[in-house]
Amino acid sequence: xxxxxxxxxxxxxxxxxxxxxxxxxxxxxxxxxxxxxxxxxxxxxxxxxxxxxxxxxxxxxxxxxxxxxxxxxxxxxxxxxxxxxxxxxxxxxxxxxxxxxxxxxxxxxxxxxxxxxxxxxxxxxxxxxxxxxxxxxxxxxxxxxxxxxxxxxxxxxxxxxxxxxxxxxxxxxxxxxxxxxxxxxxxxxxxxxxxxxxxxxxxxxxxxxxxxxxxxxxxxxxxxxxxxxxxxxxxxxxxxxxxxxxxxxxxxxxxxxxxxxxxxxxxxxxxxxxxxxxxxxxxxx
Amino acid sequence: xxxxxxxxxxxxxxxxxxxxxxxxxxxxxxxxxxxxxxxxxxxxxxxxxxxxxxxxxxxxxxxxxxxxxxxxxxxxxxxxxxxxxxxxxxxxxxxxxxxxxxxxxxxxxxxxxxxxxxxxxxxxxxxxxxxxxxxxxxxxxxxxxxxxxxxxxxxxxxxxxxxxxxxxxxxxxxxxxxxxxxxxxxxxxxxxxxxxxxxxxxxxxxxxxxxxxxxxxxxxxxxxxxxxxxxxxxxxxxxxxxxxxxxxxxxxxxxxxxxxxxxxxxxxxxxxxxxxxxxxxxxxxxxx
Numbered sequence: 001x002x003x004x005x006x007x008x009x010x011x012x013x014x015x016x017x018x019x020x021x022x023x024x025x026x027x028x029x030x031x032x033x034x035x036x037x038x039x040x041x042x043x044x045x046x047x048x049x050x051x052x053x054x055x056x057x058x059x060x061x062x063x064x065x066x067x068x069x070x071x072x073x074x075x076x077x078x079x080x081x082x083x084x085x086x087x088x089x090x091x092x093x094x095x096x097x098x099x100x101x102x103x104x105x106x107x108x109x110x111x112x113x114x115x116x117x118x119x120x121x122x123x124x125x126x127x128x129x130x131x132x133x134x135x136x137x138x139x140x141x142x143x144x145x146x147x148x149x150x151x152x153x154x155x156x157x158x159x160x161x162x163x164x165x166x167x168x169x170x171x172x173x174x175x176x177x178x179x180x181x182x183x184x185x186x187x188x189x190x191x192x193x194x195x196x197x198x199x200x201x202x203x204x205x206x207x208x209x210x211x212x213x214x215x216x217x218x219x220x221x222x223x224x225x226x227x228x229x230x231x232x233x234x235x236x237x238x239x240x241x242x243x244x245x246x247x248x249x250x251x252x253x254x255x256x257x258x259x260x261x262x263x264x265x266x267x268x269x270x271x272x273x274x275x276x277x278x279x280x281x282x283x284x285x
Numbered sequence: 286x287x288x289x290x291x292x293x294x295x296x297x298x299x300x301x302x303x304x305x306x307x308x309x310x311x312x313x314x315x316x317x318x319x320x321x322x323x324x325x326x327x328x329x330x331x332x333x334x335x336x337x338x339x340x341x342x343x344x345x346x347x348x349x350x351x352x353x354x355x356x357x358x359x360x361x362x363x364x365x366x367x368x369x370x371x372x373x374x375x376x377x378x379x380x381x382x383x384x385x386x387x388x389x390x391x392x393x394x395x396x397x398x399x400x401x402x403x404x405x406x407x408x409x410x411x412x413x414x415x416x417x418x419x420x421x422x423x424x425x426x427x428x429x430x431x432x433x434x435x436x437x438x439x440x441x442x443x444x445x446x447x448x449x450x451x452x453x454x455x456x457x458x459x460x461x462x463x464x465x466x467x468x469x470x471x472x473x474x475x476x477x478x479x480x481x482x483x484x485x486x487x488x489x490x491x492x493x494x495x496x497x498x499x500x501x502x503x504x505x506x507x508x509x510x511x512x513x514x515x516x517x518x519x520x521x522x523x524x525x526x527x528x529x530x531x532x533x534x535x536x537x538x539x540x541x542x543x544x545x546x547x548x549x550x551x552x553x554x555x556x557x558x559x560x561x562x563x564x565x566x567x568x569x570x571x572x573x
Binding site: 136147148 | 353356358378382383385386388390392393394396397398399400409410412413414459463
């Protein structure tokens with residue numbers, strides 16, 4: 001009979017025999033994935049300095065990440081400020097502290113909500129789009145074609161996206177902060193009737209430059225994380241529409257988790273540094 | 286009674302071309318495995334200058350993997366791939382880039398860059414490697430597009446606006462832009478109508494003759510084989526071969542395919558399911 005006859009080594013490779021085998025295999029996969037991501041990130045960093053990119057490659061990607069995200073970030077920032085004002089006003093008014101509303105809204109915005117929510121929005125808009133685009137390039141062999149043409153795909157595809165996110169997400173965060181401050185002020189002073197002079201005076205007294213810097217500082221890390229995670233997912237996309245969709249979803253979910261994790265870790269780190277410099281203050285976390 | 290194809294002798298008769306010129310690309314005992322799945326095992330092949338070799342075989346027998354191993358997009362699990370006598374696994378990244386520039390690769394779906402128009406796709410390699418100034422680049426791009434039989438004005442269209450045949454021809458123009466020594470064609474006529482298939486076959490033939498390149502054409506179209514091949518290599522899927530049998534079941538001239546003593550080769554050439562129907566019935570039974 002001409003039916004398939006497998007060699008013994010092929011038969012042994014067919015499937016693991018016990019749940020322990022499968023667990024071991026899963027652990028091995030996770031470790032390999034983490035190692036692969038680390039290697040991918042290092043390669044991206046090395047290629048930034050190794051070879052200059054043409055402006056014609058950078059400009060459309062910067063436009064896509066930066067300019068095209070302005071509207072969504074502005075709307076998000078504005079609504080965060082407005083919602084904070086609506087939610088906090090009643091509680092503060094009951095304690096007779098309505099004029100202090102500005103300090104609470106603005107410090108929450110520039111330290112935490114602005115950077116984190118702007119990064120989350122960008123992970124959804126930019127990160128998923130990058131993962132889907134690179135995933136499609138992977139499954140249609142465009143990434144192989146780049147390599148076959150003697151071009152390093154990490155240099156050509158990942159580095160511009162990494163630089164775009166690293167440099168533009170902090171700027172977009174500043175924009176989200178600004179729009180949130182305006183939104184919160186409009187609702188507090190025009191709708192809730194808080195005295196405008198007192199609102200801005202308390203804001204100025206409580207919010208320092210260092211608060212704004214701390215938010216922007218974190219957003220550099222958020223930008224780098226979004227770019228690397230999304231590009232890595234796209235590069236490792238499995239075949240078909242399902243594979244590309246999965247890569248886009250994973251890019252957003254992983255980016256979001258890492259943003260929250262980094263926010264916590266960087267908050268702790270920033271706090272420690274702040275306390276060591278100004279021990280009398282409570283810190284910024 | 287039907288003879289067991291696995292028991293038939295394999296035809297590894299060297300082609301006449303093999304005695305004429307030294308090997309440009311050599312695969313020595315090459316095996317490739319993706320995690321649990323073995324794709325190629327024990328492959329020994331030589332491709333020579335000026336020779337066009339068609340690699341045929343059923344879907345999933347490792348034809349595309351073979352091309353990717355040759356250009357260094359994949360590394361073999363075991364064995365050696367040599368280009369011009371040099372083991373490509375031992376090349377550093379810079380040498381590997383130089384090696385790849387000596388190849389032109391026409392991908393199965395053309396793999397044109399979606400974000401670039403036709404002109405920029407063809408000019409891509411020339412610009413990336415600073416081969417010439419923009420004026421000369423324009424000359425080369427337009428010449429290659431013309432050679433590929435593409436009409437003027439098409440160069441400003443995006444790949445999404447092109448038909449399947451046009452995409453393949455743009456892919457061919459892009460692969461030829463850097464004037465490579467070896468052309469690799471991955472199923473160049475798949476999914477095309479008979480007329481466009483013949484157009485692409487003619488283009489391959491012209492390219493091979495006018496540029497005197499080595500060519501490796503992966504295909505399962507017998508018309509392409511008949512038209513362009515100096516020599517034919519047939520691979521057979523690993524999952525169906527018997528113990529100790531080489532995966533290359535034919536390596537010889539195109540004219541000899543029809544008379545091959547191996548039943549599987551003859552069945553493939555004639556497009557007959559043969560043993561496969563029995564295998565499918567057997568596998569359904571064993572699943573049940």
